[in-house]
Amino acid sequence: MKQFQIDRINKIAPYEVKAEGKQYVFDTAHGLRYEVRFFEEQPIGGCETWQFSFAKANSEPSPEDPYVRFTLFAIIDEFFHENEDVLLYVCDTSDNREAARNRLFIRWFKQSAQPGRFTIRSASATIEGQGFYAAIIVENRNPLLTDITADFDKTAVTLTNKPGE
Numbered sequence: 001m002k003q004f005q006i007d008r009i010n011k012i013a014p015y016e017v018k019a020e021g022k023q024y025v026f027d028t029a030h031g032l033r034y035e036v037r038f039f040e041e042q043p044i045g046g047c048e049t050w051q052f053s054f055a056k057a058n059s060e061p062s063p064e065d066p067y068v069r070f071t072l073f074a075i076i077d078e079f080f081h082e083n084e085d086v087l088l089y090v091c092d093t094s095d096n097r098e099a100a101r102n103r104l105f106i107r108w109f110k111q112s113a114q115p116g117r118f119t120i121r122s123a124s125a126t127i128e129g130q131g132f133y134a135a136i137i138v139e140n141r142n143p144l145l146t147d148i149t150a151d152f153d154k155t156a157v158t159l160t161n162k163p164g165e
Helices: 006-012 066-082 098-112 145-160
Strands: 017-020 023-027 033-044 047-056 086-090 118-127 130-139
Touching (some): 033 066, 033 086, 098 130, 118 145, 130 145
Antiparallel strands (some): 023 033
16 A cells, blocks of 8 residues: 555644544544554455544544545545545444444445545445445446456355355
8 A cells, every 4th residue: 555645634624634644544623543454455446445544533422524535535545545445444343333334434425425436336245144334436447347346245245145144
């Protein structure tokens, strides 16, 4: 994954983003800190794939703050500015709120993404009694778009049709 240009992110992000090691962090006006990380995954459809993690570092409740969404999507926009890869989002399952996280992320994406620029595919499954929600985001200019979405859709069908679930 190519390095991000922090200056370019901060030109459009309402909160100042900083690179700290292999993560990108920002603090909100409410004193909350968010962390965004990228982890290399198995290729999807023959394309390099990066799972991203978006988490609040503090345990305090987070009030509704649209600037969090705008800042997150400034980071995602920079990912695609520098990379022609797949971005994979998997919802955290640590507190059984993964379905709500998935709905929120998909809503944020639809509100923030430039129309016609991306293809997003989401999938959900129950694996060993645990809800599992994932989505891929691919820029429509990616020459492997058809292979990527077909591979993701095939995997999603396999997961949702597991015997005994």
